[in-house]
C-alpha cells in the first residue's frame with residue numbers, strides 16, 4: 001500500500017497542530033516543513049495545501065521550496081537510510097561491488113525502499129573518510145573498509 005496516499009486522519013490532525021504553531025509566518029516555511037519531516041520521515045503531500053493556507057502562500061510556492069532542497073522528501077522513506085559512497089577513493093577500492101552486494105542483501109536498487117519500510121538505499125559522493133574506503137553509512141554511522149563479508153555481517157546483524 002502506498003503510504004504517501006494514506007496519511008491517517010490522526011496524522012492530518014497532527015500536521016494541522018504543527019502548522020498552527022507557524023500560522024501566518026511566511027518566514028517559517030523551512031523550519032515548518034523540517035519539523036513535519038522530522039516527525040513523519042517525509043512531508044506528506046496532503047500537508048502542502050494546509051501549509052500554504054496557514055502561511056498565506058500559494059501551494060506551488062510551498063511545493064517549489066520543497067522540490068528545491070534535496071534533503072526534503074514528499075515520499076515516505078525507510079527507517080534507516082543506507083548510503084553507499086561512490087566517491088573516487090571508494091570506487092577504486094571496490095565501491096561498485098559493495099553497492100551491488102548491498103542491492104542483493106536488501107533486494108532494492110538505488111533510490112528504492114524495502115517493502116517493510118526498514119531501509120532506503122542511496123549513493124552519495126565522498127563522505128570525507130576516504131582512508132576507510134570503501135564506505136557505507138547507515139543512519140549516522142559510518143562503516144569503513146567494507147568487503148563482501150562485512151556487508152553480509154552488517155545486514156545480518158541488523159536483521160537479528
Ligand code: FES
Pocket residue numbers: 085086087088089090091125126127128129130131133134135
Ligand atoms: S570517496 Fe568514499 S569517503 Fe571519500
